[in-house]
Structure formats: structure tokens, C-alpha cells
Amino acid sequence: MHIKEAAKRLGISARAIRFYEEKGLIAPxxxxxxxYRSFTEQEIWRLRTIVALRESGMSVSGIQAALEQVERGEHDELLHYLELQRSVLYARMLETRQTLQTTDHMIGLLQGSRGLPLEDFYRLAQDSREVRELRNWEDRWNFDELASSHDERVWSGDSAYPGYREALERTVEEINPAPGETGLDLGTGTGNLAGLFMERGAVMNGVDQSKEMLRICRSKFPGMTAKIGNFLAVPYTDGQFDFVVTSFAFHHLSGRQQKLALNEMARVLKPQGRIAIAGFINRNADGGASADKHRTNSPTGALDFLDWFGPNGFESKCLKLSPELYLAAARRGLP
DNA sequence: ATTCTCACA
DNA sequence: TGTGAGTA
Incomplete structure (x- = not known):
């Protein structure tokens, strides 16, 4: 089959097919x-995959890498690419939704006032941009960096930190899950905290940005759903969870990112859901990405983000577990 | 009808 | 990440 017919069957331009060839995705x-190029059914099938991945937003170079790995029989690599792609799409969706909200808000302002409320517009636009920039945090989506972020976090494994296990157990006690309740563990790592919740009969979901962590997590806890994602774009729809927990992860975020993360946690939470945050609690002036340097021994450090709960309809408290470890717990009242 | 290259957004 | 024009 020649290029034009192939293009017709795939619903793309002949030029695009040549382009993919130029980029090394196909070799008819x-x-x-x-x-003339001659396309076999095999090659058409391959092109279909390319088109599908392209439609989901994956870059041409990403598709190239994915296809190479599939050829080597490494299917979980492709699975990882697709999961990653999903989380990127989800982040994009959240961003679109925020733009929509801002626009609605502006329409509301315009309808409610005679003149142009320029100052309000300006403020809204600023807020909106700020949130977008925070979400667009470093490029942790870069495949190569996933490995190093894994290393950064490896200390949170079983043996590493004194008080680690106690902190997790206290988190479970605070949430006090009823059997059958649905929970989300953000920055779940190898699933240690989620595992404790499952022992209590909770149905657990976990999110982590490291595929290595998720792989270990899945093999440790087959009954758990684990997704790639992060705090700022939680890959779940609204109002799903009875509780959201996180341990030894929140301090990686800057103060403003923590606020955004709390918004996300609240978003996926059911009306009367609970939140628990355990680990180091940093008082982090914004801008500094690595919060580990700014660990504080002062419980007032926790208040920086505990202040968020009250105005958002949560009853909250902060417990000091050890000189360095804290547990913040919150419960949302009736709406 | 198709290929290739170059310029362009 | 593609597209369009011009060419052979």
C-alpha cells in the first residue's frame, strides 16, 4: 500500500507519515x-499506535522511546509511559478547570458591577498565573529524574528513621478507619502507610511520582491501587475518599505548594472526610524547593498550613510525636 | 502519484 | 510538531 492510502486509513496526512519516518518511528x-514507500499491515498497525499515543499528547520522542521498549518486550515501560501521560493529562484538566473558574468569577464580577472592576480582574489573573506556575513545578516528569527523586526518598524506607513506624501507626489511630472506607495515601512510596490502613480493612489508593516506588508498592500490596501523580494534581475525581493521608512527604513542598496540595486533598475528599499529615513539618519561606533544610522543631511551624484548615471548614489539630515529628489531623464538618 | 528539500510557524 | 511550495 502506498502512502496516500495509508494516510487515508489512519486519518492523518501523508506528510505526517513521512515526518514520523524522518523521526525514526517507522521504517517502511x-x-x-x-x-515509493510501501506499507505492510504490520506497519499500519504500528502507525495506529503512534497516532493513538500522539492523540493522548505524548511527544514524538516519547513515542519513539516507548516503541523501542515494547520491541524489547518491556511492557511495563509502556505502561509507565501511559500512566505518566495520564497524570499529565489530568494536571492539564485541572488547570483548564481553574481557568474556567477564573473566567466564571470574572463574568460574575462584570455582571455585578457597572464599571469595569479592573483591579479585581488583575488580582484574579495574578492568582491564576501563580497557581499555574506552582503546578508546573520543576520537571519532575522527566524520566531521567525519576530515578534521582527515588533516591531522595529512599530514606523513608522501613529501617531509616526512628519514630517512622510510630508516626504511621499514630496516623492510622487518628483517622480510625472503618472497614470498607476508601482512603488515599499521597506520596505513598512503597505503600507502608497504606498497608497499615488495609490491615484495618480500608480500601486504599496510593499516589507517588516514582515508578520504582510504585512497582515495589504494587508487589507488596496487590490489593491496592497505585497511580503515578503528585500532590498538586491528584489523579482522582472529586469527592471520592473518606480520608486522605500523607506521611513523610509534605515537607518536600514549599509553603504555597502545600496550600495548593491541601486544596487538592480537600477536592478529592467526601463531604465529611478526614485528613492526616504526618512527618516533618517545615516552616518554609516560599521559593525554597527543598524543605529538608528547613525542618523546624517548633510546633508553630505546623501552624503555617494548619491555618488553612479553619477557613475551609475543617476542625484541625496538630500533635507533636517527637522532637522532630508531627501529626496534623483534620475533619471536615457538614457542608 | 510520489519523493526530497527548504523554508516557515 | 508538523505544513506547504517547488522540483524531479
């Missing part, structure tokens, strides 16, 4: 006499 044979 050429007819000796004419020099």
Missing part, C-alpha cells in the same frame, strides 16, 4: 522500481 520499505 521502498519499492525498487518506483522508490
Amino acid at each position: 520499505g521502498k519499492e525498487l522500481s518506483s522508490g
